[in-house]
Structures are given as C-alpha cells and as structure tokens.
Amino acid sequence: MPAAAEKIAITDIAGRSVTLTVPVQRVILGEGRQLHVVAALDRDAPLRRVIGWRDDLIKSDPDTYRTYLAHHPEIARLPLFGGLNEGGFSIEKAIALKPDLVLLNFEAKSASEETGLVEKLAALGVPVVYVDFRHSPFQNTEPSIRLMGRLFGKTEIAEQLIAFRAAQIARVTGPLAKAGEVARPLVMVDRIPGYSDECCMSFGPENFGKMVEIAGGRNLGSALLSGTFGTISPETIITRDPDVVIATGGNWSALAPGGNWIGLGPGADLTEARRKLANLARRPAFINSRAVKNHRFYGIWHQFYNSPYQFIALQQIARWLHPELFADLDPDATLRELHERFLPVPFEPGYWVELLASPERQ
Template identity: 55%
Template sequence: MLALASTPHAWADPITVTDIAGRNVTVDAPVERIILGEGRQIYLLGALEPEAPFAHVVGWRHDFSEADPDNYAAYAAKFPEMTRIPTFGGFKDGTFDVEQAASLKPDVVLMNLEAKAATEDAAYDTKLAELGIPILYIDFREKPLEHTIPSMRLIGRLLGDEKRAEAFIDFAEAQLARVTDRIAAAKPERPRVFIDRAGGYSDDCCMSFGPGNFGEYVELAGGDNIADGIIPQTFGTLNPEQIIAANPDQVVVTGGNWGAYVPGGNWVGVGPGADMGEARTKLENLTRRTAMTGIAAVENGEVHAIWHQFYNSPYYFVAVQRLAKWFHPDLFQDLDPEATLRELHERFLPVDYMPGYWVSLHDD
C-alpha cells in the first residue's frame, strides 16, 4: 500500500530541529509523508527503515533510476510499490513542480544542501513555506565526512528511528577508524593519487576532486591527492599536462552504470552485479588517454575503478577502506573491504549484497 494513502499519526508532536544548513525548522514528528528532493536519499532512509524504506515517501526526484539503475532494479524487485510513487524534476534545473508537491500533502521535503542556492533563487522555499511545507537540508555529497552523520541523526529523529541511526553511525565510525587509526600510527609514505571522476563519461579529461569528498577519502586512506592545491573546491578539473607532471603512483577512476546518460560510453560500469571482465577492459582502455602517458600508476598497473556513488551515499567508509588497501597493501593485509560492504548490507540495508563495486588492473 502506498504511503500517499496514509494519515498522520495522532501522536505526532511539533519538534524543532537544526538542518545541515544551520536552519532551525519546526516539524510535526514522527513525520508520515516525505518528499525526497533526490532519489538517492533512499540510501539513508533504507538504512534506517530497511523493512519498509518507502513507507513514508510520497514523492521523489527521478535520479535514482538513471544514476544508479542496478540498485534501483534491486530495490524495485523487493519493493515494487516504489515504481508507483510520483516523481519530480529537480530544484537545481528548475523543473520541480510546487503544485504537484502540495497535492501530495507532505510533512517535509528533504533537500540536498547543494540545491539550496537554486531553491532560494527560484523561491521554492518561499512557495512551500506559504503552503506550510517545511524544507530540511541534508548532505552526503558536498562534505560527506562532516555532514553524513548529522544527516542520519536528523532523519532518524524525524522518523523516530534514533536508535537505528546511532547503530549505523557506530558501525560507520568503527569501520572508518580501522583505517585512520592505523594510518595515524604507522605514518606510511603517501603515494601520489589521481582520482579520475567519472572517467570515460565524456571525451573531456579529466574531472577530479579537490580537498573534499573523494579527495578527502584519499587523504584518510593514506594517499596524497594530486588535485589538492589545484582544485580549490570539492569538484573541478585537471588538464592532461597537470596529471602527467604530477606523475601519480595510483589512479582511481570512479564509475557506474550510466547507460541512461551516455549509452555505450567509455565509463567503467562498476556497481552491484557488474560484469567485471567488461569493467576491467574499459578501465584498461582509459589508460591509453593522453593524460595517462608515461605515468607511474599505469607503468606499475596501479589503476583501479570504484563505484562512483560512494561519493553520494552514507557508505563512504567502505570506499576509504578500499582505497587504503590499494595504497598500502602490506599495512592493510587483514582488511577486507568487501566483507565490510557485505556486513553493511546484511545488518542495515534493504537489498542483498552483490559484488562488483570495484575492479583493478592487478590482482589483490
């Protein structure tokens, strides 16, 4: 039964919460009806309510099916009702429909922090406020290490799932510490690392990360991000000459199944259930680009691909573990990132684990 047929709990009481934008917002909680400003916010809801992750979702942005079709298919197979939930355009591209949203009578709209400026420019916040519909900003992309945990706590409080949120947070922090504590104690020599953001998605080269997101994952995993100091913000671009001059010891391409965006593209299709043979072939093809000419990582086979959505989900600690094992295999011989990802699914997530989230040009 779809959540849009539900009615508010009689025991809902007003609470005031502080969202990731620092705004104090009053909502009636536990909330019953939520609009997701990004479909991939289901990564967070799913970890809090794995038995019924869509029970409170009355509308959502359509990006999940396009950006992560493999997980979308897994969720849809288990929760077919999700395919009947109304979808929206985005706040950033100006295609969000306020009237449609109001017709669904949501208790709250969850928005990603990165859409805040566009939301205010288009006066969506004012229009929704006039209808008595509050917006709450969360973030697990702009500053995932800083904002994912408070975002989980915020949603846990909205849904009355505080204990579940704290259990997830305890797991995430413990798994991250398995890397950061050892790096801090051993102080290993840091390899130079180039993160090739969505390599092969377009013919342009090369998108990367500055000091945030995957750039920060690199530092936590004991690497030296070559884009740090060149790209000032979280996202940006390096030209081939800068990459060749930096001569990275390690190259990590972020990839996914982007057939909805770039059919037949050169992107590396890692993700749940991915074809590892095809992914490895496409990864090898990317080493023939001008930016990879003569660099140490290619010469030594230290070229890898990892699931792009680790940059945009509360599973960042798995990516840090996988990077650490690539960068420092001797130091992390006993670390098994795949076992961590499997445990994450078994303990917290609504769908079964399927391998395929990373691939490398060497066996490890």
C-alpha cells in the same frame, strides 16, 4: 510501538531552524539517493513514508534501483520529480501530494532560494530540511543521518548506523595512526572518465579527495582545485605523474549510452569493467604514468561520492594505497555486513576493479 507525534525544532545542515511535527509520515525526497538512509531507517518497509522522489536514482544509479525494484516493486509507482538545479522540480505537483516534509540535498539550496521553494511550501505548512552526503560528506554525513533519524522517529537505528560507520572508518585511521610516518603516494582521482570526452575531471580537498587523504595518500586535486570538484589538464597530470590513479565509474546507460565509462555497482560485469578500465589507461595523460607501469590503476563505484556509505570506499582506497598495512581489511565483507545489519536488499559485488596487467595486454 510507533513513536508519539510531537512538535520539535531542529537545525538542518544549512544551519536553518525548522519547526515540524515528528515522526514525519509523508516525505518527498529531493534526491532519490537519499534512499540509502531511508531504507536503513525503515528497513521493514523502506518506502512506506516516501510519497515522491527525484528521478536521479533511476537515471544515475539504475543498478541500485533495479535491486530495490526487485524486492520492493511499489517503488515503480512513486511520482517522479526533476532536479531543482535543472528547473525540473514542480512545486504544484509537490503540493498536490500533501507532504509533511520535503528533504533536499545541500547543493539544491541556491536553486531553492532562487525559486522561492522554501517560502512557497512554508506558506502551506510544509517544512523543507537540508541534508548533505556529497558537498562535505565527512563533516555532514553523521549529523545528516542523526537528523533523518530524528525526523523519522528512528533515533536508535540512526545511532547504530552512525556507530557502525565510525567503527569502520577507525579501521583505516587507527592502523595509519599506529604506523606513524608512512609513504603517502600521489593519487589522481579521475572523476567519471568516459562519461564524456573531457579529460580530466577530479576532486579537490573534499569528497573522494578527502577519502584519499584519510586513507594515507596525497590527493593531486587538493593542491590544484579550491572546490569539491574541478578539472585537471592532461599536461598537469603528465607533469605530476601520479603514483596511483583511481577512476570513478557507474552505470551511465541512461545518461551517456555507449560511452567508455566503467560500469560499476551492484551486480556489475567486472570483466567488462576491467576491459574499459584498460581502455582508459591508454589515454595520453596516463599511458606512460607510474600508476599504469606499476599496475596501480583502479576503478571504484562513483556513487560512493553521494552516499552515507563512503566509508566502504575509504577502506578499499586504503587497501590500494597501503596493501601491506591493510592486508586483512576486507571492504566486501564490510559492505556485506552493512546490508545484513541495516539494509532491506541483499549484497551484490561489483563496486571496484583493478588493472591487473599493462593496458596493452588487457
């Protein structure tokens, strides 16, 4: 039976108290990638309450969009918005759609305050709620899922998803705690190499950097970068000589066509991805590194960085850092189970790749 409507007060990820009527029925997603949670909460009809969304899923993750489009073609008819940070979010267009909720990611908070978005919508009775899967995902993912479950009237499903996530994280943290002192390899997370000619963007002590630390490694960026994101010079990488390099990649054909990025994601061509990974290993900052010499140079789907399913990446990173300790851990099987239990689209492989030989032989 559908949940009965009630007015409640919630506290969002930004610490704001918001009063609204739940379950919400007409939602604008300020980030298209929020679909990862929406689809789990409304599995039978994942778009039934979405009346508009930001175009980032289409541009930044076209493979996931393609998968949803194939099974839910109505997704193509959703009105599109640009990002608040780029000035592409039309308040007039949003108001015309008569939403009862605008769901924003935490990093849009500054831009929304500068434009007066929250106040303008509030004057028309439209609440804004912030969630976060990117800025501090290991702190905010669980409360964000719980919050969205409350807003959608799907608290039971939200708690099941949270429990599944926690159990999968424990499959990494548990064995590491039991093992006691283990050698923690130095890891360079190379953020979207090949998207531009810049070398080398990375992660500080959050997001993928945090994943490396939880998985039993030492994240190079944690010692050098104060924020979630930043840049590490090629000279520093050569000097520090990381034991492991993990490059993030995705399908950037819409944003950086013809680039040297690693095309990863659902249904990716892993032969081509491995070829591009070998090309990236030839860059001056990496070609003579321990990581390349020991074939510990890897690629992983970048979009785990803005997804409630970063625990999948955590499992794969743990396998790379401690292969003997996690020999029985199968992240592909975990991702397949996630799809079968919670998501309305089938599992497709293609989320990670490994450098199997020296880059000259690839």
